[in-house]
Amino acid sequence: MNSFSENSWNPWHGCTKISDGCRYCYVYRQDERYGSAVESSLCRKTGSFKLPLARTRAGEYKLAPGSMVYTCFTSDFLLQDADIWRGECWEMIRYRSDLRFCFFTKRIDRLEQCLPPDWGDGYDNVIIGCTVENQDRADYRLPIFKAAPIKHKTIIVAPMIGSVNLTPWLDDTIEEVSVSGESGQEARPLRYEWVLSVRRQCMEAGVSFLFHQTGATLIKDGKTYHIPRSAQLSQAKKAGIDFGIGTEGIPAAIMKRLTKGESYD
Numbered sequence: 190m191n192s193f194s195e196n197s198w199n200p201w202h203g204c205t206k207i208s209d210g211c212r213y214c215y216v217y218r219q220d221e222r223y224g225s226a227v228e229s230s231l232c233r234k235t236g237s238f239k240l241p242l243a244r245t246r247a248g249e250y251k252l253a254p255g256s257m258v259y260t261c262f263t264s265d266f267l268l269q270d271a272d273i274w275r276g277e278c279w280e281m282i283r284y285r286s287d288l289r290f291c292f293f294t295k296r297i298d299r300l301e302q303c304l305p306p307d308w309g310d311g312y313d314n315v316i317i318g319c320t321v322e323n324q325d326r327a328d329y330r331l332p333i334f335k336a337a338p339i340k341h342k343t344i345i346v347a348p349m350i351g352s353v354n355l356t357p358w359l360d361d362t363i364e365e366v367s368v369s370g371e372s373g374q375e376a377r378p379l380r381y382e383w384v385l386s387v388r389r390q391c392m393e394a395g396v397s398f399l400f401h402q403t404g405a406t407l408i409k410d411g412k413t414y415h416i417p418r419s420a421q422l423s424q425a426k427k428a429g430i431d432f433g434i435g436t437e438g439i440p441a442a443i444m445k446r447l448t449k450g451e452s453y454d
């Protein structure tokens with residue numbers, strides 16, 4: 190399994206705000222921008238609900254075997270409103286064991302009640318990212334995340350709106366930590382020293398670290414930078430502070446297995 194193509198799968202759209210990190214949620218911003226007639230807080234199934242099973246006219250799967258599928262990025266996979274649909278998604282995820290599914294959640298405290306009956310200690314092809322935006326949410330969510338039966342765990346610090354000490358939860362069960370600032374016109378600033386602090390924590394624990402994006406407002410060495418959306422990813426990359434991340438943006442722990450010719454799962 191050496192293909193690194195990426196896809197997105199949004200089986201439902203819309204979400205309710207749950208913590209401070211949701212204040213300027215990009216789903217709400219995008220809906221407003223495109224003049225959606227439906228409230229962003231109303232979760233509804235999308236037309237691509239069955240995308241993992243969809244085939245082209247030639248009979249090939251639309252989601253090519255081996256690809257990474259970023260799942261539910263216009264909602265939260267563990268949203269209560271979607272409880273009635275999730276079972277079918279788990280079936281598709283199980284059926285397409287040739288794909289890797291990755292979702293991020295601010296509702297890790299709902300995981301236990303949302304898992305399929307045969308989950309055991311986790312599906313091999315599912316990566317779950319626990320999102321924390323500040324120390325308060327890290328202290329609440331990460332103990333739950335650490336104890337959860339998940340084969341592949343990542344921590345997403347986004348939008349980073351305060352300094353965070355992740356040290357108590359960093360060990361070899363965490364495959365990656367990524368940090369992002371907030372986007373949008375009203376974005377709260379990201380202080381570069383917060384980013385460097387998380388990087389240092391990761392290096393000390395031997396956990397891969399990715400500075401994913403700067404956000405719209407970055408404060409570095411006392412100076413405030415306003416960064417357009419189009420440059421937020423590239424500016425973070427330009428900082429050159431990633432640790433343990435392969436050239437294709439894949440965490441070292443995973444890359445090692447792939448380059449040895451082993452499958453991810």
Ligand code: SF4
Binds near residue numbers: 204208214215216
């Ligand atoms: S959990 Fe995520 S998708 Fe849902 S409101 Fe918060 S930021 Fe938006």
